[in-house]
Amino acid sequence: MFQVQHLTKRYGDLRAVDGISFEVRRGELYGLLGPNGAGKTTTMSMLSGLLSPDEGRILFDGVDLAAKPLEVKARLGVVPQEPALYATLSARENLRFWGGLYGLAGSALDKAVDRVLEETGLAVRAKEPVKNFSGGMKRRLNLGIGLVHRPQAVLMDEPTVGIDVQARLNILQVVRDVAAAGTTVLYTTHYLEEVETLCDRIAIMDHGKILAEGTLDELKRQVGGKDLLTVTGTFDAETARKAGAIDGAQVLTAENGRLLLSVEGGRGAVEALTAILAGKLPAEGITIQPPSLSALFLNLTGRELRD
Amino acid sequence: MRRLLLLVSKDLKRKLRAPVGLAVLLAFPIVFAGMLALVFGSSGDSTPKVRLVVENRDTGFAASALSSAFTSKQMAEHFDVRTVGKGEGAALIEAGEASALLVIPEHLTQDVLDGKPVTLEMVRNPAEGILPEVAEQLARVLTEVLDGGARVLRQPLSDLRPYLGEGSPAPTDSNVIEISLAVKRTIEGAEGLVFPPAITLKGAFEEKKPEKSDENTGSLIFLAVLPGVAVYALFLVADNGMRDVLAEGTLGTMRRQLAGPIGPGTLLLGKGLYAGALALIALAVFSAVAAVFLPRVPSIPGYLLLSLALILAVVGCSALIYGLAGTERKGATFASAIYLVMGFLGGSFVDVTNLPKGMQAIAHWTPFYWATSGYRTLLEKGGGLADVLPAIAVLTVLGATLLLAGSVFLKKGVARGGAA
Numbered sequence: 248m249f250q251v252q253h254l255t256k257r258y259g260d261l262r263a264v265d266g267i268s269f270e271v272r273r274g275e276l277y278g279l280l281g282p283n284g285a286g287k288t289t290t291m292s293m294l295s296g297l298l299s300p301d302e303g304r305i306l307f308d309g310v311d312l313a314a315k316p317l318e319v320k321a322r323l324g325v326v327p328q329e330p331a332l333y334a335t336l337s338a339r340e341n342l343r344f345w346g347g348l349y350g351l352a353g354s355a356l357d358k359a360v361d362r363v364l365e366e367t368g369l370a371v372r373a374k375e376p377v378k379n380f381s382g383g384m385k386r387r388l389n390l391g392i393g394l395v396h397r398p399q400a401v402l403m404d405e406p407t408v409g410i411d412v413q414a415r416l417n418i419l420q421v422v423r424d425v426a427a428a429g430t431t432v433l434y435t436t437h438y439l440e441e442v443e444t445l446c447d448r449i450a451i452m453d454h455g456k457i458l459a460e461g462t463l464d465e466l467k468r469q470v471g472g473k474d475l476l477t478v479t480g481t482f483d484a485e486t487a488r489k490a491g492a493i494d495g496a497q498v499l500t501a502e503n504g505r506l507l508l509s510v511e512g513g514r515g516a517v518e519a520l521t522a523i524l525a526g527k528l529p530a531e532g533i534t535i536q537p538p539s540l541s542a543l544f545l546n547l548t549g550r551e552l553r554d
Numbered sequence: 555m556r557r558l559l560l561l562v563s564k565d566l567k568r569k570l571r572a573p574v575g576l577a578v579l580l581a582f583p584i585v586f587a588g589m590l591a592l593v594f595g596s597s598g599d600s601t602p603k604v605r606l607v608v609e610n611r612d613t614g615f616a617a618s619a620l621s622s623a624f625t626s627k628q629m630a631e632h633f634d635v636r637t638v639g640k641g642e643g644a645a646l647i648e649a650g651e652a653s654a655l656l657v658i659p660e661h662l663t664q665d666v667l668d669g670k671p672v673t674l675e676m677v678r679n680p681a682e683g684i685l686p687e688v689a690e691q692l693a694r695v696l697t698e699v700l701d702g703g704a705r706v707l708r709q710p711l712s713d714l715r716p717y718l719g720e721g722s723p724a725p726t727d728s729n730v731i732e733i734s735l736a737v738k739r740t741i742e743g744a745e746g747l748v749f750p751p752a753i754t755l756k757g758a759f760e761e762k763k764p765e766k767s768d769e770n771t772g773s774l775i776f777l778a779v780l781p782g783v784a785v786y787a788l789f790l791v792a793d794n795g796m797r798d799v800l801a802e803g804t805l806g807t808m809r810r811q812l813a814g815p816i817g818p819g820t821l822l823l824g825k826g827l828y829a830g831a832l833a834l835i836a837l838a839v840f841s842a843v844a845a846v847f848l849p850r851v852p853s854i855p856g857y858l859l860l861s862l863a864l865i866l867a868v869v870g871c872s873a874l875i876y877g878l879a880g881t882e883r884k885g886a887t888f889a890s891a892i893y894l895v896m897g898f899l900g901g902s903f904v905d906v907t908n909l910p911k912g913m914q915a916i917a918h919w920t921p922f923y924w925a926t927s928g929y930r931t932l933l934e935k936g937g938g939l940a941d942v943l944p945a946i947a948v949l950t951v952l953g954a955t956l957l958l959a960g961s962v963f964l965k966k967g968v969a970r971g972g973a974a
Contacts, residue, residue: 296813320813320814323813333568335568344560347557348816
């Protein structure tokens with residue numbers, strides 16, 4: 248559905264998006280995972296036609312977005328990171344306006360608005376001005392607006408940022424339902440568990456580049472089935488070198504009082520490490536993580552993915 | 555076209571849901587003009603009369619002359635005089651039924667004839683402000699006149715005295731002639747001193763009153779003031795609409811619209827139409843209010859064309875300001891300053907002819923001047939389409955040019971906002 252080829256966007260010397268390429272298949276829920284500042288939102292802005300790339304191109308269903316922007320945009324739905332709503336209008340009025348903008352009218356518009364109000368659980372508050380809504384309700388309406396015209400693909404830019412657990416679960420359920428109905432979804436987030444539970448395929452992004460891409464299992468395999476061993480304490484360079492010499496271990500980082508190792512068979516590695524450190528380390532200073540996206544991200548970037 | 559209507563109706567609906575700002579802008583010129591009309595437009599008919607009670611305790615000719623001075627035809631327009639018996643005046647003042655009480659003492663005439671000092675007593679109603687003061691000042695003037703007359707005519711009056719008392723003999727023909735000649739000679743002798751009078755009150759009461767017309771003064775003032783302030787308010791109303799382009803940038807809704815099947819040009823056109831629609835609503839309200847006070851129906855084609863040209867000018871002006879400003883806050887600050895200066899120069903608050911020559915020359919470069927003078931030509935002077943054609947032409951050209959330039963800058967701003 249989406250073919251992104253060598254996409255680049257520069258702001259002065261900063262390459263916010265640095266020659267990325269990926270493909271989103273029809274009906275797929277594709278996750279773009281990365282920390283803040285990774286380049287996810289810039290990528291989404293280019294995919295939604297709001298920003299022109301400096302290099303590369305975007306094809307939607309074979310149509311070049313740069314050549315026929317309005318044609319492509321009419322088939323897309325966009326859910327921005329911050330709710331973009333008219334506060335003095337009601338939920339129904341908001342939906343009617345955005346639906347109308349995408350060409351819906353008459354009974355088709357009425358039905359579409361009713362459908363979205365039901366899907367987002369806002370039907371009972373449909374006539375209320377949006378300014379009276381809670382943050383979670385605004386997020387649901389924000390999501391609903393992106394879906395009212397039944398787009399072929401929806402671009403969702405971190406739609407669950409800053410809301411409580413219940414509202415987040417509601418939104419994730421709507422996203423699942425949308426994908427289950429056959430709509431292609433491109434979903435960005437910096438929450439690991441969201442992409443792990445939602446997405447068919449995932450791209451891990453940092454510093455404007457895609458570091459890894461694939462299904463959850465494929466990505467986990469990229470870690471090589473290795474555990475991630477984190478040791479906190481004070482280390483000298485010699486200790487780090489000795490730790491790296493443990494059989495099957497690889498030092499990812501050794502700085503700021505933290506030693507990060509990718510190891511085969513975590514427990515055995517801990518014993519070997521304890522021997523190297525000559526019992527200087529308290530037991531609670533060592534954690535072992537089984538193979539995961541988090542471990543992969545650490546493996547790829549040498550740092551953790553945090554909010 | 556459907557999308558444009560959708561954009562405009564959405565914005566109008568939003569404005570309707572938060573109408574306070576617009577309502578204030580609509581009320582401002584009406585209240586402003588109305589207040590000025592009330593302050594400066596009261597007609598003579600509505601000026602209250604001084605309610606004067608005269609307690610005349612003397613029966614002589616001097617007391618009668620003084621008392622009748624207040625009841626003359628001229629004074630009757632300003633004084634409602636009631637003559638009462640001894641002791642009744644104070645009760646009327648106490649009851650608040652009089653502005654002032656003038657007490658003419660017993661033996662006034664006799665004392666005047668004897669050349670003795672006489673004191674008139676004036677009691678003011680403390681509950682009233684200006685009216686008792688008016689009565690007192692007038693009584694003071696009349697006293698001066700009476701005093702002057704008594705001094706000048708002392709000798710002839712003294713000759714008259716033996717014939718004024720009860721049971722006195724009637725004067726003979728020769729007595730009357732002698733006294734008359736004495737009066738004549740005295741007046742002729744004093745003529746060089748008192749005529750022509752150095753100070754006269756004539757103007758105060760004998761000035762010819764303006765002919766009453768159908769047009770109430772207050773209405774005329776309202777209609778004279780309204781066009782200027784209404785034009786000023788119209789610029790603020792359009793500013794309110796055009797500012798929304800940048801406000802939507804802050805809301806994130808502009809970005810969202812641009813991510814849909816709509817170009818920046820359509821979005822801008824929608825905002826321009828919205829600003830124009832707000833200006834049209836404002837004009838309709840001002841026109842409806844003005845119609846109540848209009849003495850005659852103005853030229854409809856002239857009025858409509860001038861109004862359309864003005865709407866183009868106000869939208870163009872605000873488009874350029876917000877296009878150059880780039881942000882909503884900067885735009886609002888610039889707009890307030892620019893409109894205030896242009897409004898002042900263009901005759902929104904003071905007549906352009908009252909400005910210094912240099913400022914009058916600058917005034918012609920403001921759309922405020924052309925709009926205000928155009929409406930005044932139609933409403934006050936009863937001008938027709940031909941009379942306001944120059945104003946229509948200037949406003950149209952100016953509006954179209956400003957709108958074109960503003961759209962170029964705004965389009966860049968919208969594109970930037972979409973990308974931000």
